[in-house]
Amino acid sequence: MRGLDLLRRYPLSVLFAAVGSLLLLFTVVVLFNMVFRQVVLRPEGLLEAVRDPTVIRSIGLTMYASLMATLIAVSLGTPLAYLLARHRFPGKSLAEALVDVPVVIPHSVAGIALYALFMRHGAVGRAFSRLGVVFEDSLWGVVVAMLFVSAPFYINAAREGFRGVDPRLERVARSLGAGQWTTFYRVTLPLSLRSLISGAVMSWARGISEFGAIIFLAYYPMVAPTLIYYRFTIHGLTGSQPVAVLLILLCLAIFLALRLYTRPRRGR
């Protein structure tokens, strides 16, 4: 179909495609500009970052901490998401609003709130410090801050995944003799797995990108976003950009691999 025919038949869709592309272009240009400048124009800076143990340690720490935060979000968020998707109960609207609160509040505010609670003299921090777990300037502090900001991404995706499973499938399973556990394990979970994985990936990616909430509670050990900020304040773009590009490339590679792994398969 020629362009003019397309415009005549679907004027609204063509307009929407043009307008929507602007936003996509904005994202692509911002990232591509930085990656292109670094990879093509200054590859030596990128290689230096790859060889820098501080950078590698920082990126590794970021991914590891975010993975831990995601595992906690999955463990605690899956039951919550299922309840929100399947049942009506008093206070459900409030619970749904609470899930989204970390998304809407400024992350510096989240950081201060977390610091007040988890610092050594905070209500939770003091209790845990007796057990030998310290949040201030520690890996646990990073995990807690990441969990706070990233959990909503998993819970919302999981809730929508569970909602997408027809509750009558669960009823049929029950009528066939499966208890609630078996039904969840053999019907609900496999059918919503793609949403759960997708939510976990989003949650993990969100954790990796967190900076605002982390620096209040755990400036050290330095996660990648903190290191990038630190190097930017000391060395400007030259010092921070290679780390940023390396982080982007690594995240993109993992993100794409997971997307490929969880894509729909034919015949089902």
Add this chain to the structure above:
Amino acid sequence: MIVLEGVSLTLGSFQLRRISLRVERGEYFIVLGPTGAGKTLLLETIAGFHTPREGRILIDGVDMTYAPPEERGIGFVYQDYLLFPHLTVEENISFGLRARGLAEEEIRERVAQVMKSLGIPHLRGRYPSTLSGGEQQRVALARALAISPKVLLLDEPLSALDPQTRETLRRELRRVHESLGTTTIHVTHDRVEALTLGDRVAVLMGGEVVQVGAPEEVFERPGGVEVAEFLGVENILSGVVRANRGGIAVVETEGFQVTAISPIESGEVTLFIRPENIILSRSRLESSARNCVEGRVTEVTPLGPTVLVHLDNGLKASITRRSLEEMGLRPGRRVYAYFKATSVHVVPK
């Protein structure tokens, strides 16, 4: 055997109001009702998906009102089949057997047996999304029957199928029921299904069971105007009983007199006459029919292989297209409508 005693429940805009039913062991019981009558809610309540606000549900004499679905021994088939999309046909059918912890050998045997009886062994390794509607329905039925349920609940099982497949599966349902003898409750809004499959029929309207009986009885003798309208009784007339001699009532309706078999001796009544029980003729006939009403054709409505002929006296007759053509009936033509006194069902107002 399944017994419902005064079961009431409200769920959203649907409700069940004091439903009392008794379905005998091995019976094929039809629940017939219009959309929104609460048919699916009734089945889901029997299956244990909802707890009644009041009343009891007994399965084989055991009170199962509060038992979880997995303990009721019920096979449930939904209108849209609801096969597990992530499992193959074989895995779908064996689902209930695995949930019951049966040995692998026994599972294989039972699955093979039920697949064979429904003619679907060739679908074994297929996923539901690759099956036609008729195939999916067979698999859903096989899955429900594999667990040898005490009761089989069918929620409009044929309504999503094309007419040809529907007819085939209707015969299949009858055959399976005759060979296994599973107590079956089948809900539908389709009158043909009720007539051809049911040992007995309950009419459910507005969440209430308004009539229970043999299919012919329910169709020929509806209990009220609403039921009659739903069952396709096109001739619903108001009248007054003027006389009754030995059980033969003479009823004065607007425009003509009707003779009917009824014990009612006086008072206002409603008459029901099925349109297929009215014979049309261009000339006067010598007939055993006690009623003959002259009228003029006002309209002819096609209804598939038959047509509905509307007369100016308010009667409607269902005749074949061929009869219509042979008699040359069209609006304006004068005809005589004959119907027997036994074809008129009289209920007091």
